Amino acid sequence: MQVSCNNVTFVYDKKDPNHYDALKDINLEISKGEFVALVGKTGSGKSTLVQTLNALIKPTSGYTKVDYFIVTSDKKLFKEKMKELSEDEVKKNKKLYLLRKKVGLVFQFPEYQLFSVTVLKDVMFGPTNFNLTEEEAKKVSIEALKSVGIDESYFNKSPFELSGGEKRRVAIAGILASDPDILVLDEPTAGLDPDGKKEIMEVIKKVHEKGKTIILVTHDMDVVMNYAKKVVVLNDSKLVKITTPHELFDSDDIEKYSLEIPTLYKFKKLLVKKGYKKDLSNVYDFNSLIEVLGK
Amino acid sequence: MKEAIRVEHLYFSYEKGVETLKDISFNVNKGEYVALIGHNGSGKSTLSKLLCYLLPADKGQIFVDDIEVKEENESLLRKKIGIVFQNPDNQFIGSTVEDDIAFGLENRNIPREEMVRLVHEFASKVGMIKYLNKSPDELSGGQKQRVAIAGILALGLKIIIFDEATSMLDPEGVEDIKKLIMEMKKEDPELTFISITHDIEEAYISDRVIILNKGEIFLDGKPNEVFQKEDLLKSIGLDIPFIMKVKSSLKDKNVQIPNEINNIEELSDYLCK
Structure with missing residues (x-):
């Protein structure tokens, strides 16, 4: 596994009496070459989670692992994990820039x-x-x-x-x-017009086709629908779902986690609810919708 | 006076010889909800800055609630019109949420008690009451927005411009803010709202759509009329709302959908009849 989050919990400031867990016990695995979208409402922990990938944020407990790099502020756990690694890997773990080179993080704006x-x-x-x-x-x-x-x-x-x-x-x-090896992008399409959005996403798609792992934080469900192969849903600092775009949009989870349902799926759900006669189960994009409706 | 904004033959350039805005004229009536759309670089944001006197026009005139937009009137204008931008990091001034919301009010000599009341009222309206003492670095992009x-x-302004102000919000957040604006418009039917947006579906439900292209007004009218002009919109690379796209694609397949069907609710009813 190229990336894994293992019981990752993060608290921003423990001394603050109002402190809260920004991440709660997150477990996630991502293989090399995957195209993953990380979704969830504002403040659900998406940006915090991706920042553990290159140690800008270190889990308060649990650890994030990228190849042989271990990211945690739990010193005891870190030492334990080091025992599982080769001498060379332990040495590399001391050089943060090697991790930062491996995980490219593109921030918001x-x-x-x-x-x-x-x-x-x-x-x-x-x-x-x-x-x-x-x-x-x-x-x-x-x-x-x-x-x-x-x-x-x-x-x-x-x-x-x-x-x-x-x-x-x-x-x-x-x-x-x-x-x-891993490109992480936080809201790469925010604030762009449709053309700009498409340009950026095509660039990312090309990078993915070269075999890189893509991890995308986004609110834009059209981007999720058209590009991602796997969707991870965060809600209230917890990981609540790992699924595919198509399954997510067809399910009721989408409303439960207050995610935006693409208009296409909204329309599809309305048709199903109102008892539309034709089979809509193979509708997953605009062309397949028109195909069925126009028959 | 029914007009909230009047713009007459407005010109603006950032650099010599490159006109960012060319001969822009339009009126916005009080209480209107206007969607201003167009590509990045079409001049939307520049226009909004001119309306608020964050930039001075090169030529032409703007009146906001009958006050001419110029230097002498700046403090008057600040009480009439306000703008929220898209990147929340550039707008956070206070050291806490509470300070930040209070900032504009403090500049207005509002009595302290009233100010505290307003800060709490609006923090709770946007769902941030729990975070009053948080500093910006503890907030997400959407929370800062x-x-x-x-x-x-x-601030209780009469004219509010959102320049992609909800682009960082999740859908629930966008919905919350939309509802809040609608409530405020109900309380004050003269509240004018201009939304600069790339969201075609949002533009479709506004009162009026103004499309800018290369610094000029390309189309201006009711959403239903404007988005009928599919070919024209395509020629400048703009999308049309989902419902219009479905209707036009079905027409190509010889499935006629009656004109009066204007949203997915109506269309699904029609198709399931």
């Missing part, structure tokens, strides 16, 4: 974190910090920019001259340039 |  004078320099920042030479960093950065559809004419522009969608693609390139 | 919304709604 990543374009607000662009800071360099040029697009290319901004993307080069990551790989340079991961000990590549200037020349190597340049090479991988150019590749990363091309993979997100930013062409050469943009390389020497200031990132601030770009549109919102372009900036976001540059920010994603900044993460891809470090060649992570 | 709720706080920003409460801060503007508490």
